Amino acid sequence: MNPHYEFVAERAEHRCEYCRAPERVFNFPFEVEHIMPRALAGESELQNLALACRACNLRKSIRVAGFDDVTQAEIRLFNPRQDDWAANFQVELATGEVTGVTPIGRVTVKLLQMNAPAQLAARLQWIQWQSFP
Numbered sequence: 220m221n222p223h224y225e226f227v228a229e230r231a232e233h234r235c236e237y238c239r240a241p242e243r244v245f246n247f248p249f250e251v252e253h254i255m256p257r258a259l260a261g262e263s264e265l266q267n268l269a270l271a272c273r274a275c276n277l278r279k280s281i282r283v284a285g286f287d288d289v290t291q292a293e294i295r296l297f298n299p300r301q302d303d304w305a306a307n308f309q310v311e312l313a314t315g316e317v318t319g320v321t322p323i324g325r326v327t328v329k330l331l332q333m334n335a336p337a338q339l340a341a342r343l344q345w346i347q348w349q350s351f352p
């Protein structure tokens with residue numbers, strides 16, 4: 220396990236810092252991911268680390284930006300260390316859908332496929348269990 224896991228997980232209140240998945244309903248600890256990927260010279264310092272669920276970490280991979288269809292521009296991804304989640308995303312409790320309300324939010328929802336069928340099904344279950352948002 221990543222040596223920074225305990226600190227990073229506590230700081231994140233045991234939630235994925237991208238999709239807000241609650242770690243406590245999973246049967247395996249979430250992952251410590253590099254906001255600026257190591258492949259792009261991101262360092263393993265606490266300011267560059269975030270807690271991520273498997274789905275978000277896999278889909279984010281070494282990406283740091285994506286194309287926003289609304290602004291027609293390349294926009295950087297959400298950075299949990301500098302951006303406020305609630306200012307960039309909204310949750311529709313009836314459908315479980317997460318919507319990006321800023322260019323950063325939109326690009327992050329799209330690239331991380333936050334509304335993929337498996338994500339929506341799980342999120343609806345968490346909402347029912349009062350574990351989300």
Ligand SMILES: [Zn+2]
Nearest residue numbers: 235238272275
């Ligand atoms: Zn996630």
